[in-house]
Amino acid sequence: xxxxxxxxxxxxxxxxxxxxxxxxxxxxxxxxxxxxxxxxxxxxxxxxxxxxxxxxxxxxxxxxxxxxxxxxxxxxxxxxxxxxxxxxxxxxxxxxxxxxxxxxxxxxxxxxxxxxxxxxxxxxxxxxxxxxxxxxxxxxxxxxxxxxxxxxxxxxxxxxxxxxxx
Numbered sequence: 001x002x003x004x005x006x007x008x009x010x011x012x013x014x015x016x017x018x019x020x021x022x023x024x025x026x027x028x029x030x031x032x033x034x035x036x037x038x039x040x041x042x043x044x045x046x047x048x049x050x051x052x053x054x055x056x057x058x059x060x061x062x063x064x065x066x067x068x069x070x071x072x073x074x075x076x077x078x079x080x081x082x083x084x085x086x087x088x089x090x091x092x093x094x095x096x097x098x099x100x101x102x103x104x105x106x107x108x109x110x111x112x113x114x115x116x117x118x119x120x121x122x123x124x125x126x127x128x129x130x131x132x133x134x135x136x137x138x139x140x141x142x143x144x145x146x147x148x149x150x151x152x153x154x155x156x157x158x159x160x161x162x163x164x165x166x
Contacts, residue, residue, distance in 0.1 A: 003027070003035050011042060018043075021053040036063050057100055061085060066153075069093045072121035072128035075147060079154030089156040092129045127159070135160055 003023055010018055020039065024032040036059065043050055052064060060067055060081060068078040069090065076090040088094045095113040115132035118124050127133070130140040139159050147155040148162055 004038065007035075007038065007042070011046065011048075014046070015048055017049045017051065019051045019053070022055070023052070024054070024056065024059055032059070039063075057096065069096065072118050072124065074121075074128055074144075075155075075157060076129065077154075077156040078147070079150070083151065083154045087150075087154075089150050089154070089161055090129075090158050091133045091135055091160070093156070127157070 007018075007020075007023075018039075023039070024035055027035065039050060039052075040063070042048075052060070054060060064081045066079065067081045067084050069076045069084065069092065071090075071092045077084060077088065077093045084093060085097065088097050092113070095111075098111045099113065101110060113132055118128055118131070121128055126142045127136075127140040127145055130136045133140065137159060143159075145157045145159045145162070147157045150156055150161065
């Protein structure tokens with residue numbers, strides 16, 4: 001009920017953009033679906049954009065057209081949800097996708113990304129994912145990779161992808 005009230009309050013000023021920060025956290029699956037359906041219906045009816053902030057990749061897969069994957073406050077990858085789920089390019093994005101439980105994997109150990117997120121991301125030199133990356137190069141530890149075009153509308157920030165595009 002609280003999420004519905006917050007959505008109504010946010011829409012009362014007729015925004016062009018609604019930022020929804022974890023709108024389905026701590027809700028059961030049925031209520032999650034109702035909130036997401038409500039957001040989608042209102043978005044269509046009132047023609048506004050939504051930035052959905054969530055850790056729930058299932059919600060992203062069924063709700064979002066485009067996706068930005070952030071790591072330590074920086075964009076690791078951005079593109080259509082379909083492109084990123086089906087062809088992740090950044091090692092962190094691949095790790096996230098590999099951590100999603102697959103049908104028939106009940107009882108199997110989930111894949112985890114080794115290491116921990118930096119406690120002070122602003123103090124990190126180079127790529128913030130470098131300490132956890134299985135493909136790390138020396139360059140990654142000292143330089144921050146730019147977002148590189150993978151395909152139309154699909155960008156990723158990783159030196160592994162730099163084949164002269166930068």
